[in-house]
Amino acid sequence: VQLVESGGGLVQAGGSLRLSCTASGSIRYIDEMAWHRQAPGKERELIAAAITNYDAKVDSVEGRFTVWRDDRKRTVYLQIHNAKPIDTAVYYCRAHLSTYSTDLTTYWGQGTQVTVSS
DSSP, X not given: OEEXXXXXXXXXXXXXXXXXXXXXXXXXXXXXXXXXEEOTTSOOEEEEXXXXXXXXEEEETTTTEXXXXXXXXXXXXXEEOSOOGGGOEEEEEEEEEEESSSOSEEEEOOOEEEXXXX
């Protein structure tokens, strides 16, 4: 199983950014997909988890972040609105899923850097 994130980069304060994370491999069932972030010198923190498919969206971080998933694409999304410099961090996706040869296991992506300039 691989989780590949994309969409990170540099954004100005007040701007928007969308991150994607796609799971690949012999996946049988996806239980939960989530986004975390880790700012310099801080611990990794949970942003939000999407436990259902498609149009179910979870708002987090003062309503500025939206997380949703599309199981047809095995992808979880993170939309950042009104970005702030404090949002600068490495963003990681996490998936709790089973394959045709393993039980439910947690997997992590490699992380994508988001930098918000003031």
